[in-house]
Amino acid sequence: MRAEDLVGIWIIESFHMEDCATGLRTQPWGERPSGTVMFDPEGRMFALITPDGRSHPKTEAAEAVAYRSMLAYSGRYRVEPPNRLVTVVDIAWFEPWVGSEQIRYCELSGDSLTLTSAPLNMPQQNAAVFAVVCWRREGALREPNRDAV
Incomplete structure (x- = not known):
């Protein structure tokens, strides 16, 4: 895999931890x-993930919970053959x-990326x-029946 293969915007499909x-x-x-x-062409990435069902916080306590329920980071990235992404x-x-x-x-297959x-x-x-984390390149069509489960 090459760094230019990652360039673009990717939308989350799924996330699990093991x-x-x-x-x-x-x-x-x-x-x-x-x-x-x-992933931009100059070697910078940014990621943001929030949970499903998240609501607008109305109190300070709810804001703290919302903050703790997210993931966000950015930095310079590089790809090391054959499939290692380092940020x-x-x-x-x-x-x-x-x-x-x-x-x-990384596993890249067409417009699908698994990290x-x-x-x-x-x-x-x-x-x-x-x-x-499974991602879909922005603008790519979802597979048929993906949401039918």
Whole structure:
């Protein structure tokens, strides 16, 4: 895979986490999360994911919950053959990621992109997990009957 293969805007299709020790799968952002990841040609990326069913917060406490329920980060990215994506994070909703290298393994098939993380610690989890995120290139048609399940 080449960096230019990623350039563009991608819309989330699904997101799950798998506990590294037990294999237990969870969907911390629900069955239909909202999200976008953008890769620009100059080597910068930005990702934002929010859970399904999110409502407009009306109190400070609800705002805090909404903040904790999202994922957002940005940084410079590079692709290392054959399929390793490395992002050097310079801003993130989760401060421990700032300055880190976030590693994802890519599977690209037409307009579908699956990113699988190296083991990582997420603020919502109590153990190391693999995150698996499936994306669809913006403007690409969904597969027939994708929403019929």
